[in-house]
Amino acid sequence: MIVKVKEVRKSFLNEYVLDGVNLELNSGDRVAILGPNGAGKTTLIRAILGFYHIDSGEILVQGFNPIKSRVEVLKSVSFIPQMPPPIKLSLDELLNYIQKSSDISREQILQEANKMDLDINKNLKKQFLKLSGGMKQKLLIAIAIAKKSSLLIFDEPTANLDPKARESFYKLLEELDSSCTTLFITHRIDEIKELINRKIYMELGKVVEDEIL
Amino acid sequence: MKNLFLVAYLDIKESIRSKWFYVYTIVFGGLMALFFITGISDSVVMGFSGLSRMILIFMQVTIIILPIFILITTVKSITSDRESNILEYMLSFPISLKDYYWGKMLGRFVVVFMPVIFSLLLGVIFGLFHGGGLPWSMLLLYSALIFSISFVFLGISFFISTVVKSTDIALGISFMVWILLLAFIDIVLIGLMLQGQLNDSVIVTVAMLNPIEVFRIGAITLFDPELTVIGPVAYYLLDTLGSKFLIVYSIIYPIILGLIFATLGFVLFKRKDLL
Numbered sequence: 001m002i003v004k005v006k007e008v009r010k011s012f013l014n015e016y017v018l019d020g021v022n023l024e025l026n027s028g029d030r031v032a033i034l035g036p037n038g039a040g041k042t043t044l045i046r047a048i049l050g051f052y053h054i055d056s057g058e059i060l061v062q063g064f065n066p067i068k069s070r071v072e073v074l075k076s077v078s079f080i081p082q083m084p085p086p087i088k089l090s091l092d093e094l095l096n097y098i099q100k101s102s103d104i105s106r107e108q109i110l111q112e113a114n115k116m117d118l119d120i121n122k123n124l125k126k127q128f129l130k131l132s133g134g135m136k137q138k139l140l141i142a143i144a145i146a147k148k149s150s151l152l153i154f155d156e157p158t159a160n161l162d163p164k165a166r167e168s169f170y171k172l173l174e175e176l177d178s179s180c181t182t183l184f185i186t187h188r189i190d191e192i193k194e195l196i197n198r199k200i201y202m203e204l205g206k207v208v209e210d211e212i213l
Numbered sequence: 214m215k216n217l218f219l220v221a222y223l224d225i226k227e228s229i230r231s232k233w234f235y236v237y238t239i240v241f242g243g244l245m246a247l248f249f250i251t252g253i254s255d256s257v258v259m260g261f262s263g264l265s266r267m268i269l270i271f272m273q274v275t276i277i278i279l280p281i282f283i284l285i286t287t288v289k290s291i292t293s294d295r296e297s298n299i300l301e302y303m304l305s306f307p308i309s310l311k312d313y314y315w316g317k318m319l320g321r322f323v324v325v326f327m328p329v330i331f332s333l334l335l336g337v338i339f340g341l342f343h344g345g346g347l348p349w350s351m352l353l354l355y356s357a358l359i360f361s362i363s364f365v366f367l368g369i370s371f372f373i374s375t376v377v378k379s380t381d382i383a384l385g386i387s388f389m390v391w392i393l394l395l396a397f398i399d400i401v402l403i404g405l406m407l408q409g410q411l412n413d414s415v416i417v418t419v420a421m422l423n424p425i426e427v428f429r430i431g432a433i434t435l436f437d438p439e440l441t442v443i444g445p446v447a448y449y450l451l452d453t454l455g456s457k458f459l460i461v462y463s464i465i466y467p468i469i470l471g472l473i474f475a476t477l478g479f480v481l482f483k484r485k486d487l488l
Contacts, residue, residue: 049305051487074307085299088227100219101306127230140302 001026002151002181003048008057010043010205017043018054019205025181027150030195032184035202041185044202045153049079061151075102078144082156082185084136086129091120091139094128104146112142116168133160138169145172152182158191170195216308220316221323228324233286237325240282241332244274249339264340265348265436271336272355272432275329276425277395279359280366283325284387287370291317292380301488310487314479318371326363330356351435354460358431361467365424368471372478375485394425417449424467431463 005023009016018040025031033041046052047059050066050073059066061073087094095106113120118138128136137160144152158166173182173195184192189199193213201209228234248267294300304313337352369390377383402420405411420426430450433440438456440447450459 046301046488051301051304053484053486071307071309074305077305079302079305081298081302083298085302086297087299087302088230089223093223093226097219097223097303098306101216101308 002029002062004058004060005044005048006058008044008047008059009055010040010047010052011055016205018047021057021202021205021207023200023207023210025151025183027179027181029181029198031182031198031200032186032189032192032196033200033202034186034189038204039202040205041202042155043205045079045155045183045185049074049077049153076150077153078147078149078151079153080137080140080144080155080157082159084128084133084140084160088127088129090125090127091131092124095120095124098143102147104143104148108146108148109142112146112172113139115172116142116165118142134162134165137161138165141169141172145176148177150180152176152180153185154182155185156187157184158188166191214312216312217316217319220308220313221320224317224320225323228290228320231290233289234324234328237282237286238328240278241275241328242335245271245332245336245339248336249343264337264343265351267336267340268333268348268351268355269432269436271333272358275359275362276429276432279325279329279362280394280425281388281391283363283366284370284373284391285384287321287325287367288374288383288387289380291371291374292378292383295378295488296380298488304487310483311479314371314482318367318475322363322367325367326360329359329363333359354435354464355432357464358428361464361471362424362428365467365471365474368474368478372474372481375478375481394423398423399426413449417446420446421450421462424470427463427466431460434460434463 001024003023003025005021008018008021010018017038021040021044023044033044035041043052047054048061048066050070053067062076064072066073089097095109098104098109099106110120116138118135120139120142123131123135128139131139137157141157144154158169161169170192176182182195184196186192197213199209199211199213200207201211245267248270294303304310333352333355370387373383373386373390377386398420402416406413406416421430430440434456440451454462
């Protein structure tokens with residue numbers, strides 16, 4: 001089992017954003033998490049990544065607690081945020097940070113980026129925040145895939161991509177190892193329905209539907 | 214440790230491209246240049262002239278602007294990293310919170326300390342060209358004082374940044390801390406002293422817990438060992454602590470205080486939600 005979420009509760013300002021969530025993700029699961037705004041999707045992802053301390057319950061990623069063993073957990077997880085953050089580092093510096101902290105070779109990232117027609121070498125000295133929205137997103141996707149994690153978490157990954165780039169992205173996902181678990185937070189279920197084998201629907205901090213496709 | 218230095222190195226590289234860093238460097242470098250252009254180093258005040266006079270006035274200005282610069286720039290960059298989800302992305306890689314936090318602090322320390330110390334050295338070099346002796350003891354003490362005042366305000370800034378998550382509130386608190394330590398505590402203490410509501414030793418003790426006051430006293434000690442400029446309190450301080458202890462205290466105490474705040478900040482950083 002890659003991820004185990006057991007009876008997890010998390011509140012902000014005395015209001016439960018996650019209210020007894022139970023979830024198990026196994027190797028090879030391709031999951032879409034759906035739900036309206038405020039359903040708790042992003043909070044759940046952030047709790048899995050160890051950004052939030054949960055009020056009660058248990059989260060384990062590859063058997064590790066994301067708070068107590070964050071380094072071990074994050075070695076096996078790749079995350080792509082919805083909006084590329086305005087990182088002020090140059091691409092060279094950002095890649096340096098990722099290479100050294102995550103033990104990925106720069107070549108691997110360049111290869112994945114090339115598959116989406118992104119030439120990183122041409123922009124190495126440029127600040128990340130000065131790239132176009134699409135280029136930023138492509139780079140984050142390339143980094144996430146090059147990391148070869150057992151769990152990939154995508155928060156609306158194609159929001160900034162044009163149709164052609166989306167196609168390349170979906171193609172990359174098809175090439176992923178079959179044992180890799182992917183988790184999408186999305187509102188565009190139609191676009192990824194070929195890529196998923198499980199659909200989870202959340203509402204008011206609870207999992208209300210968990211369907212194997 | 215490898216990741217700690219990596220975070221520090223990247224923070225330095227990122228900071229030296231920031232606009233605030235240019236302003237910060239220009240302010241301190243410009244101040245020094247201004248002192249020479251306006252001929253401050255040639256004037257004589259309380260028997261001080263030349264390089265000593267110039268360093269003295271540099272320290273007086275540093276007391277006022279260094280704390281607020283460190284507080285505002287550090288607090289702003291850390292909280293805005295959180296608000297703009299930079300922190301979320303950077304911490305989604307396998308890097309320990311210890312490496313990230315202390316790496317950021319180390320990088321930021323280099324960035325805030327270096328321009329001030331370089332300005333001081335620039336002044337010394339200019340002064341030497343103008344034909345004056347190098348006041349080694351003054352230079353060493355003032356470098357140590359700048360080190361400790363930078364450290365304590367950096368520690369306070371990191372503490373504020375972990376307690377408060379909104380940039381606006383963090384900036385407001387930073388300003389309050391600055392004005393409180395720079396002026397309000399003194400005003401309140403003078404008021405209490407005049408009214409005779411508190412024992413004098415309590416008032417002096419409270420004043421000596423204020424890192425800005427400690428910096429001020431430390432800076433004065435070297436050129437005025439009798440502390441005549443601060444009035445009768447000088448007798449109490451010198452009789453109780455002695456001038457050597459006063460100098461050591463003015464360097465060590467802010468470092469310890471900064472370390473306490475930074476460590477408290479780290480504990481909260483680990484125990485609270487990161488975002």
